[in-house]
Amino acid sequence: MKRLIIYLLSCFFSVLPVFAQSTEKLEGPEISIPVFKLDIGETPFRSDTTFIYKFPFQNVGTAPLSIIRVMAGCPCVSVSFPKEPVPAGQVDTIVVRFTPTRAGRFTQRVAVISDAKEGSLKQLYAKATLLKSSAGKD
Numbered sequence: 001m002k003r004l005i006i007y008l009l010s011c012f013f014s015v016l017p018v019f020a021q022s023t024e025k026l027e028g029p030e031i032s033i034p035v036f037k038l039d040i041g042e043t044p045f046r047s048d049t050t051f052i053y054k055f056p057f058q059n060v061g062t063a064p065l066s067i068i069r070v071m072a073g074c075p076c077v078s079v080s081f082p083k084e085p086v087p088a089g090q091v092d093t094i095v096v097r098f099t100p101t102r103a104g105r106f107t108q109r110v111a112v113i114s115d116a117k118e119g120s121l122k123q124l125y126a127k128a129t130l131l132k133s134s135a136g137k138d
Contacts, residue, residue, distance in 0.1 A: 027061075027117075028061050028062060028116075028117040029059055029061040029062075029063045029066070029085075029088070029114070029115055029116050029117065030059065030060045030061035030065070030117060030118065030119075031057055031058075031060070031061075031065055031112075031114050031116045031119065031120075031122060032057060032059075032060045033055060033056075033112075033122055033124070034056070034058075035055065035056070036055065036122065036123065036124050036125060037124075037125040037127065038053045038054075038126055038127065039127035039128070040127070040128050041129060042129045042130075043128065043129070044130070044133055045100060045102070045103035045130035045131060045132060045133060047100070047101070049099070050097050050099045051097070051098045051100075051126070051128060052095060052097055052098075053095070053096040053097075053098070053124075053126040054093050054094075054095055054096075055093065055094045055095075055124050056091055056092070056093050057086075057091070057092060057093070057094060058089070058090070058091045058092075059087065059088050059089065059090055059092075060088075060089075061088055061116065061117065062088050063088060064085035064086060064087050064088065065085060065086045065088075065114055065115065066085045066086075066114060066115045067081045067082060067083075067086075067094070067112065067114050068113045068114060068115060069112075070110060070111070070112050070113070071110065071111045072108065072109075072110050073108065073109055073110075076098060076100060076101055076108075077097065077098050077108050077126070078096075078097045078099075079094065079095065079096050079097070079110055080094075080097075081094045081095070096108070096110055096126050098126055098128065100128070100130050102130075103131060103132045103133075104130060105127075105128075105129045105130075106126075106127065106128050106129075107125055107126070108125070108127075109123055109124070109125055110123070110124040110125075110126070111123055111124075112124060
């Protein structure tokens, strides 16, 4: 019985640090993008239309955050983002412009690379369903 009690106490004290919460905050820049998928839904296709998606983000870290690179997988997508570092606590926006070339369902992925300490690669998704024009039909 004495061995059992000693064994249980040693197990308890060995797992206790696992449940302890660290009060240390990571130092450095951290990026938070609350909305990473935007869908405009169904809309008629027009070749002269550009859809604009705005993705706000915040530097929730303790140091300025730099967006190093933003890459789109299609030439029909252009991206603008802040070139200067975003101060700690500040909010800024990544703007994605999508100019369709044909009707259909699209999901355009945009990769955002930053100097964040954790999660330096984020994926953004811009979606649309472009319907064929029904002009000339009764």
